[in-house]
Amino acid sequence: MSGSSVQRTIDAIWRIESAKLIAGLARMVRDVGLAEDLAQDALVIALERWPVTGIPDNPGAWLMTTAKRRAIDQIRRSKLREQKYEELGRGSDLYTEDDIDMALDGEVEDDLLRLIFTTCHPVLSQEARVALTLRLLGGLTTDEIARAFLLAESTIAQRIVRAKRTLSASKVAFEVPAGEELKQRLSTVLEVIYLMFNEGYAATSGDSWMRPMLCQEALRLGRILAEIAPAEPEVHGLVSLMEIQSSRFRTRVNAAGEPILLMDQNRALWDHLLIRRGLAALERARKLGRPLGPYALQAAISACHAQARTASETDWARIAALYEALSRVMPSPIVELNRAVAIAMAFGPAFGLQLVDELVAEPSLKDYHLLPSVRGDLLVKLGRTGEAREEFERAASLTRNARERGLLLKRAAECAASESGDCDQQGIDA
Amino acid sequence: MRFMMIVKGTKDSEAGIMPSTELLEAMLRYNEELAKAGVLLAADGLHASSQGIRISYPEPGGKPKVTDGPFAEAKEIIAGYTLIEVKSREEAIEWALRMPDPHGFGEGEIELRQIIDAADLTQNPETLAMEAALREKMEGTRKP
Numbered sequence A: 001m002s003g004s005s006v007q008r009t010i011d012a013i014w015r016i017e018s019a020k021l022i023a024g025l026a027r028m029v030r031d032v033g034l035a036e037d038l039a040q041d042a043l044v045i046a047l048e049r050w051p052v053t054g055i056p057d058n059p060g061a062w063l064m065t066t067a068k069r070r071a072i073d074q075i076r077r078s079k080l081r082e083q084k085y086e087e088l089g090r091g092s093d094l095y096t097e098d099d100i101d102m103a104l105d106g107e108v109e110d111d112l113l114r115l116i117f118t119t120c121h122p123v124l125s126q127e128a129r130v131a132l133t134l135r136l137l138g139g140l141t142t143d144e145i146a147r148a149f150l151l152a153e154s155t156i157a158q159r160i161v162r163a164k165r166t167l168s169a170s171k172v173a174f175e176v177p178a179g180e181e182l183k184q185r186l187s188t189v190l191e192v193i194y195l196m197f198n199e200g201y202a203a204t205s206g207d208s209w210m211r212p213m214l215c216q217e218a219l220r221l222g223r224i225l226a227e228i229a230p231a232e233p234e235v236h237g238l239v240s241l242m243e244i245q246s247s248r249f250r251t252r253v254n255a256a257g258e259p260i261l262l263m264d265q266n267r268a269l270w271d272h273l274l275i276r277r278g279l280a281a282l283e284r285a286r287k288l289g290r291p292l293g294p295y296a297l298q299a300a301i302s303a304c305h306a307q308a309r310t311a312s313e314t315d316w317a318r319i320a321a322l323y324e325a326l327s328r329v330m331p332s333p334i335v336e337l338n339r340a341v342a343i344a345m346a347f348g349p350a351f352g353l354q355l356v357d358e359l360v361a362e363p364s365l366k367d368y369h370l371l372p373s374v375r376g377d378l379l380v381k382l383g384r385t386g387e388a389r390e391e392f393e394r395a396a397s398l399t400r401n402a403r404e405r406g407l408l409l410k411r412a413a414e415c416a417a418s419e420s421g422d423c424d425q426q427g428i429d430a
Numbered sequence B: 001m002r003f004m005m006i007v008k009g010t011k012d013s014e015a016g017i018m019p020s021t022e023l024l025e026a027m028l029r030y031n032e033e034l035a036k037a038g039v040l041l042a043a044d045g046l047h048a049s050s051q052g053i054r055i056s057y058p059e060p061g062g063k064p065k066v067t068d069g070p071f072a073e074a075k076e077i078i079a080g081y082t083l084i085e086v087k088s089r090e091e092a093i094e095w096a097l098r099m100p101d102p103h104g105f106g107e108g109e110i111e112l113r114q115i116i117d118a119a120d121l122t123q124n125p126e127t128l129a130m131e132a133a134l135r136e137k138m139e140g141t142r143k144p
Helices: A003-029 A032-053 A059-077 A080-088 A097-105 A108-119 A126-136 A142-148 A153-169 A179-201 A212-228 A233-246 A272-287 A294-307 A316-329 A333-347 A349-359 A370-381 A385-398 A402-417 B021-036 B089-097 B125-142
Strands: B002-008 B040-045 B053-056 B065-068 B078-085 B110-114
Touching: A003 A032, A003 A059, A003 A108, A003 A126, A003 B089, A032 A059, A032 A108, A032 A126, A032 A153, A108 A126, A108 A179, A108 A212, A108 B021, A126 A142, A126 A153, A126 A179, A142 A153, A142 A212, A179 A212, A179 A233, A212 A233, A212 B021, A233 A272, A233 A294, A272 A294, A272 B040, A294 A316, A316 A333, A333 A349, A333 A370, A349 A370, A370 A385, A370 A402, A385 A402, B002 B089, B021 B040, B021 B078, B089 B110
Parallel strands: none
Antiparallel strands: B002 B078, B002 B110, B040 B078, B053 B065
16 A cells, blocks of 8 residues: 555544544543544654554554553643543542543443533534534544635644633533433534534535535534434434435536526435435434424425425425424524425415514514515515515625625626516525 | 445355355444445445346447356456445545455455535535536547
């Protein structure tokens, strides 16, 4: 193997092993930042040795043993030992080598679950949670994270350093919460993963409409979570939602990089493997027998679209009902807006417009580009192209995404061109 | 990027002998490991080729010929596949190396093939557009 090929192999091993390694070490040293340092040290040693000695048969175990030795050395040598003794003095968790062995032989999935709960801890800002999760669970480099978020590498590096310091300073316990707290904390975990996914799925700013790496990483983290916390319906709900949305990737932009709306997508190109996986995950959520939460309901809506062979076969009445249910568990003007669209599709644009008009006064939607965009769409369908053009122009002025703006301006121009009112009809909700 | 790990057939798989409990359990543990890493998309085993059917086209553009199994050359036969989604070719190799030896007896063989996906998730729309344009050009030049 050449040097660079060993390097790439080590990268791959790191990607597979790093989260487990950090999670196991964090349980031992009770500090996520220190655990990552130890894991990184082991990686550096591997990078020095493996090109000479060859890659060991069980690289994961090799890295763990090496990191474990470093941890013991460090705990012995530094004042940390005393500090840690003091911190843990109240509990029974003292460090002897036997304890460390036991700690490292424990259940890996529990460790991973603890790590996810820690990196998504509410003591951190939303941005810090995302960066830290990608770093510690996804095994991504700061450079990769920075590129995905279109930020400077130093910004992300700083964000991660600060997050680790915050966790350490606020003495966040490395544990999976129980009872009511579990529910609350789980929702922050799901939020972080979905935020990651959405950031990649429809970039809020910049020229590129999609930042696929984030989607892929979010989906992978969701799948991990579903395996290690299988009794939570919302976890399966979120995975289902992400699988089904991902199934539309290759149809969401045309060759020129412009977005293609849901109703105009070539359904034959949807990824049916991902749709099947999404439907199976939704089924798992339903089988748990509890009322569906926001993610599972959104997944059920996505499933309706996925199961319609053609756009015209979409069961809009069912989608409207699902939005109704969603507005009960997660009341929001945006859900109302989507419900209005579904109702317009099921029962006619006039009914939809009535609902949308009620939302115009909603302060939280004042600068939300999809409100005028939807309103414009319904007005076109009702033949009121003059009003529609104004709405599209307003929507264009509000969006931060260059490609979306282009599409909206095109629609406005179409309306202007056909003052008589035979402007193209297009749905939203891509 | 997606990879298919193809497990080649052996004398046993072709004879319809089901894998031992030990191997079956090792495979299940392996699949579980893949699932817990979030990389597993699908995995299935296939019946022996004696239950298979081949459709071939001996004449270009002619009628298809349907042949019933079994087919010769066990090593060219697929006994099962595992679909994974990973970040690099090296990661796919690393996972494949961890798969249990499919049949033992010195016959085990796993083949790794990358799945073609023009809109591979790692490509951005600009790259895709370029690729589409290039393909159009190539097709244009190829035509007489």
